[in-house]
Amino acid sequence: MxxxxxxxxxxxxxxxxxxxxxxxxxxxxxxxxxxxxxxxxxxxxxxxxxxxxxxxxxxxxxxxxxxxxERSFASWLRAWEVPGDGTARERVQGLAMQIAKALLDSPDFIRLGLMLALERRPIEARARAMFIQARTQTAVALTETLSELTPGLTETQMRQLVTYAIAGADGLFIANEVDDQAVDLIEMFNMHANALYSTAVRLLSENAGQ
Amino acid sequence: MxxxxxxxxxxxxxxxxxxxxxxxxxxxxxxxxxxxxxxxxxxxxxxxxxxxxxxxxxxxxxxxxxxxxERSFASWLRAWEVPGDGTARERVQGLAMQIAKALLDSPDFIRLGLMLALERRPIEARARAMFIQARTQTAVALTETLSELTPGLTETQMRQLVTYAIAGADGLFIANEVDDQAVDLIEMFNMHANALYSTAVRLLSENAGQ
Amino acid sequence: MxxxxxxxxxxxxxxxxxxxxxxxxxxxxxxxxxxxxxxxxxxxxxxxxxxxxxxxxxxxxxxxxxxxxERSFASWLRAWEVPGDGTARERVQGLAMQIAKALLDSPDFIRLGLMLALERRPIEARARAMFIQARTQTAVALTETLSELTPGLTETQMRQLVTYAIAGADGLFIANEVDDQAVDLIEMFNMHANALYSTAVRLLSENAGQ
Amino acid sequence: MxxxxxxxxxxxxxxxxxxxxxxxxxxxxxxxxxxxxxxxxxxxxxxxxxxxxxxxxxxxxxxxxxxxxERSFASWLRAWEVPGDGTARERVQGLAMQIAKALLDSPDFIRLGLMLALERRPIEARARAMFIQARTQTAVALTETLSELTPGLTETQMRQLVTYAIAGADGLFIANEVDDQAVDLIEMFNMHANALYSTAVRLLSENAGQ
DNA sequence: TATGAATGAGACTTCATTCAT
DNA sequence: AATGAATGAAGTCTCATTCAT
Known part of the structure; x- marks a missing residue:
């Protein structure tokens, strides 16, 4: 028994x-x-x-x-990883794809986080601080990855590129939220990846020109 | 009298x-x-x-x-207008500059609007609808302007480009909100303008290639 | 009409x-x-x-x-006034009688006030401050009256006498609250008045002896 | 072992x-x-x-x-005992001193007890009953002591004197709580002892006069 | 063109207490 | 000899809104 x-x-x-x-x-x-x-x-x-x-x-x-x-950030971080092969442009595109899919899979983290980020109530909520910290971590990870893919940028340029990369992702996420029928997020992230790559190339050529 | x-x-x-x-x-x-x-x-x-x-x-x-x-949208619309001369790239840059400055001058419209856009409470608020309508109006105006500056794009490409333009602006605005010390909004909008222009050129060359 | x-x-x-x-x-x-x-x-x-x-x-x-x-203090202050004639001892007794009756008539002020006075919670309540202020006002009024009835005391002696007068009143009020059947408040206040008078006389004789 | x-x-x-x-x-x-x-x-x-x-x-x-x-009452009772020698007035003063010091040493018992005594919530709390019982015990002990020190008082007079003694102690404790800087508790208890003694003498002389 | 007063619903939070482990 | 977890009731206070004046 x-x-x-x-x-x-x-x-x-x-x-x-x-x-x-x-x-x-x-x-x-x-x-x-x-x-x-x-x-x-x-x-x-x-x-x-x-x-x-x-x-x-x-x-x-x-x-x-x-x-x-805290919890949703952990699952969000787990969701994307750098692709390992192909040309630099292809790998940037691959990374963008990962992020796009992570956004579609678990949009809660970003949606709530952005709302908190936009709010400016007098007494800072701990929740807001936590999101901003999570976002900083993302920026660090992105900096490492992009440094490897597009070497030769100055530190300032790198920071700007990362800021722009994240900004584009945020903006496209919002566009998708506002009207998810009109926006093909995957397609748009591809466009974003290309724009990023072009920007990196332009910056590098400016460095060479000087 | x-x-x-x-x-x-x-x-x-x-x-x-x-x-x-x-x-x-x-x-x-x-x-x-x-x-x-x-x-x-x-x-x-x-x-x-x-x-x-x-x-x-x-x-x-x-x-x-x-x-x-409604009121803040009106003042926001009043704040930017298309620059009339220079090369296409310069005029795109000029437009970006206008928008960047409008964002810095009256950020309330965008901040509140984005918050409303992100919220998804069951009963749609009239306020949210009003913001989305305002944003659509902005998209229309932007489409007109960009059509003139970079002619030759298909309708779909144009819609994507405008979506991307707005997304970048939203994202950069948020970046500035989250940490306004680390971000030079004017500089970043310039980068955005260049990225937009590069994207338009790439799309046009793809059209030509087909 | x-x-x-x-x-x-x-x-x-x-x-x-x-x-x-x-x-x-x-x-x-x-x-x-x-x-x-x-x-x-x-x-x-x-x-x-x-x-x-x-x-x-x-x-x-x-x-x-x-x-x-605040309100109950106002009504309490209204309830007693100095008797105008008789010997000093009789007038002190008369005053004590007034106060005893005021306590019996509107005990809420004292009961609540004493409770607040005894509490020592970390964040001082405005209510407690208000009671202490009311009590200070009472002490001032009493000092004036007793100064007139028993002149010749030093300032320190006067302050002690007033403190003792109030303390006795508080204590008798409590005795009456704890067991109102065993205590004849009027009688006890008479005893208190006599004790006060004897104390004043003793202090004056000490002054004279020095 | x-x-x-x-x-x-x-x-x-x-x-x-x-x-x-x-x-x-x-x-x-x-x-x-x-x-x-x-x-x-x-x-x-x-x-x-x-x-x-x-x-x-x-x-x-x-x-x-x-x-x-219960516990604090036990420690409070332990803290004072009748002094054995000197004149009656000196012994009354000595006793007052003991009580004053006991109040200063463990004020929690009295403070909490008085709060409970003042409260009149409908359902009598066991805690309140316990305090009142403790206080009755104190009154009995005090009656014994004062009977010995000032013999010749009637039972009613004795009860009044004890009530007045306790009332004075309570009141002075409160005065010390409300503003512990302005009150020298030891000095005031001395004044109280003298007042008690004078009262006893007066009562005895009244008895003799009748 | 206002506004003092009111109000039911609901906000966040703490309460004293219980119970299975 | 404890204790982690739970819970219904009650705590203070704010909410959006109405209405008589």
């Missing part, structure tokens, strides 16, 4: 599980409605735990949203 | 003035905190008029925010 | 009336249960106005309790 | 220690914020034990506060 079911330690394990359920619910709502639009009552209803239980797992709403950002 | 006192128009004028004060306050707050973060009480405190007076001038909160968008 | 009923401007007048109703309810509850025990819901139920209406009249709970203190 | 390890008593000892830590934390908080202001969460944070552990040691919040009163 070997009892294979082991309901022991359920509560202990359920703690982590509950936390995850709360984060799932909060992610979904926050991506839809932003910081202020995400009410604890809404999250509570969606994850089917009383509001007071949410406060067992998170200090307050800010803490909760920050945890949402 | 020397009667300088005009008590008849007095009330009307005061009314307009109050309306303007409300819009000023609402603009500032909405640009800082988004739709949900803009409470009537906050607006009331900032413009020093009772909340009930706001409801005399505007049907409800949605109507107020929509009016904010 | 001269209509003598004038329901006009009712709402405007009701504002003051509502404020008074709220203060009445809050006074009663706060005197019974102290600062923390006075919940807005309780006050709301007792004055039959929704909680949100209380916030129209008072900024927050602290503001409300402070207003309670 | 050289076994120095005693794991059997270990749990018991730890338990007592936890209980003590909880009581320490609760005492401090309750003396600062009163009954309602003392939340289990606050106590839990201060003693660094989970809230559920507090409920292992105490039935509920009321039980906890009652235990606080």
């Amino acid at each position: 070997a009892n294979t079911v082991q309901p022991k330690r359920r509560k202990r394990v359920d703690g982590e599980l509950s936390r995850e359920r709360i984060l799932d619910a909060a992610s979904e709502i926050a991506a839809e409605r932003g910081y202020e639009g995400t009410s604890i009552a809404l999250v509570s209803a969606k994850c089917d735990l009383p509001a007071s239980s949410i406060y067992w797992h998170f200090k307050n709403k800010d803490d909760l949203i920050a945890a949402v950002i | 020397a009667n300088t006192v005009q008590p008849k128009r007095r009330k009307r004028v005061d009314g307009e003035l109050s309306r303007e004060r409300i819009l000023d306050a609402a603009s500032e707050i909405a640009a800082e905190r988004g739709y949900e973060g803009t409470s009537i009480a906050l607006v009331s405190a900032k413009c020093d008029l009772p909340a009930s007076s706001i409801y005399w001038h505007f049907k409800n909160k949605d109507d107020l925010i929509a009016a904010v968008i | 001269a209509n003598t009923v004038q329901p006009k401007r009712r709402k405007r007048v009701d504002g003051e009336l509502s404020r008074e109703r709220i203060l009445d309810a809050a006074s009663e509850i706060a005197a019974e249960r102290g600062y923390e025990g006075t919940s807005i819901a309780l006050v709301s139920a007792k004055c039959d106005l929704p909680a949100s209406s209380i916030y129209w009249h008072f900024k927050n709970k602290d503001d409300l309790i402070a207003a309670v203190i | 050289a076994n120095t390890v005693q794991p059997k008593r270990r749990k018991r000892v730890d338990g007592e220690l936890s209980r003590e830590r909880i009581l320490d934390a609760a005492s401090e908080i309750a003396a600062e914020r009163g009954y309602e202001g003392t939340s289990i969460a606050l106590v839990s944070a201060k003693c660094d034990l989970p809230a559920s552990s507090i409920y292992w040691h105490f039935k509920n919040k009321d039980d906890l506060i009652a235990a606080v009163i």
Whole structure:
């Protein structure tokens, strides 16, 4: 009669599980409605735990949203990696493709993050700080990759190129959000990759000219 | 006809003035905190008029925010116009410069608009619709201008180019918002203009190649 | 058909009336249960106005309790006045009688005030400050009166005498609260008056002896 | 018998220690914020034990506060004892000194107790009852002592004198709480002792006069 | 052309307490 | 001898909005 079911330690394990359920619910709502639009009552209803239980797992709403950002940033970082072969232009295009797909796969991170970035309420939310930190990390990773693909740029030029690369991605993401029928995101990211490559080439030629 | 006192128009004028004060306050707050973060009480405190007076001038909160968008869009449209001379590349650069400066001068329109665009709350707000309409108008104007500057593109290519142009502008605006010290917006818009021009040239050469 | 009923401007007048109703309810509850025990819901139920209406009249709970203190202090001050004739001892006794009766008539001020005075929560409540200020005013008034009745005391002695006078009153009030059947407050205040007078005489004789 | 390890008593000892830590934390908080202001969460944070552990040691919040009163009353009683020699006036003064010092040494008992005594919430708390019982015990002890020091008073006079003695002590304690810089508690208790003695003498002479 | 007063709903958060482990 | 997790009730306060004047 070997009892294979082991309901022991359920509560202990359920703690982590509950936390995850709360984060799932909060992610979904926050991506839809932003910081202020995400009410604890809404999250509570969606994850089917009383509001007071949410406060067992998170200090307050800010803490909760920050945890949402943290978790979704991790999964976003996992989603893209540098392609290893082909010409420089092809590899830049390949990278852009990765990012485009990551954006389409898990848009919550960017959507919520951009909303937080745009908000400027007097008391800086921890959640906002967390997004900006995540974005800085992205910029560092991108700098490394582009440095390898298009060597010879000055530090300033590199920084500008990375800023422009990220800006284009953000902007295209928004364009897709505003009217997802009119925009072929993959196609547009391809155009962005080409533009980036052309820009790099132009900058290099300027360096040579001087 | 020397009667300088005009008590008849007095009330009307005061009314307009109050309306303007409300819009000023609402603009500032909405640009800082988004739709949900803009409470009537906050607006009331900032413009020093009772909340009930706001409801005399505007049907409800949605109507107020929509009016904010409407007014700031008008001033934004007024701020840029196509430069008339020079080479095509120079004129694209000139246009980019206009837009960059308009963004720096009255950033509220874009900031609030982007926030609204990113939000996806179930019931579409009139304010969001108004921003998207304003943006469509911008796209139309941009299409006209770019058609003139880089003729020969197919309609699809043109639409893509305009989408990319706007996306870049949005993205650079956000980059500037996130860290306004690290980004020289004018410089970056110049880079964007060059990238746009290069893209147009590439597309044209592809057309010729086919 | 001269209509003598004038329901006009009712709402405007009701504002003051509502404020008074709220203060009445809050006074009663706060005197019974102290600062923390006075919940807005309780006050709301007792004055039959929704909680949100209380916030129209008072900024927050602290503001409300402070207003309670303020109002009850005013009525308390009105309740006692210095008796004008008789020997010094008789006049001190007469004054004590006034205060004893004032305490019995409107005990809320003292009860709530003492509770606030005893509390030492980190963030000082405005209500507590208000009580302490009221009490200082009482001390000043008492100093004037006693100076006239028992002249010749040094400033330090006077201050001590006043402190002792108030302390005795506070203590007797508490004794009456703890067990109002065992204590005849009037009788006890008479004893207090005699003790005060004896103390003054003793101090004066010490002064003379030096 | 050289076994120095005693794991059997270990749990018991730890338990007592936890209980003590909880009581320490609760005492401090309750003396600062009163009954309602003392939340289990606050106590839990201060003693660094989970809230559920507090409920292992105490039935509920009321039980906890009652235990606080009980413990602090014991230490308070331990702190004063009747001086054995000198004139009656000197011995009364000596006793007053003891009490003044006990008040300064462990003020928590009185502060919390007075707060409870002043509160009149509908459902009598066990904690309040415990304080009143403690206070009755003090009155009995004081009656014994004063009977010995000033014999010849009627029972009623004695009860009044004891009531007045305690009232003065309470009042002076409060004066010291409200503004501890302006009040020299030792000096004031000396004044109180003299006043008590004078009162006793006056009462005795009245008895003789009748 | 306003506005003082009010209000029900809902915001975030803490409360005292329980229970399975 | 504890404790992680949960929970319904209640806490203070703000919300958008209405209405009589």
